[in-house]
Amino acid sequence: MRSTHLHELIAVSSHRTSEGLVAYFRCECGAWEVRASGGADVAIAATRGGCD
Numbered sequence: 001m002r003s004t005h006l007h008e009l010i011a012v013s014s015h016r017t018s019e020g021l022v023a024y025f026r027c028e029c030g031a032w033e034v035r036a037s038g039g040a041d042v043a044i045a046a047t048r049g050g051c052d
Helices: none
Strands: 010-017 020-026 032-038 041-048
Touching: none
Parallel strands: none
Antiparallel strands: 010 020, 020 032, 032 041
16 A cells, blocks of 8 residues: 655765766655656666555
């Protein structure tokens, strides 16, 4: 079952790579999200943890 909690993500860090930018976000509930962007494209690479 998916959480109905709306995460208030805070940027923890970001790093430039040869492919673009990778950014790490955290919610106070413990959820993490990794976003990767290259040019005009943005993808959510991973999510982990958080409220149930």
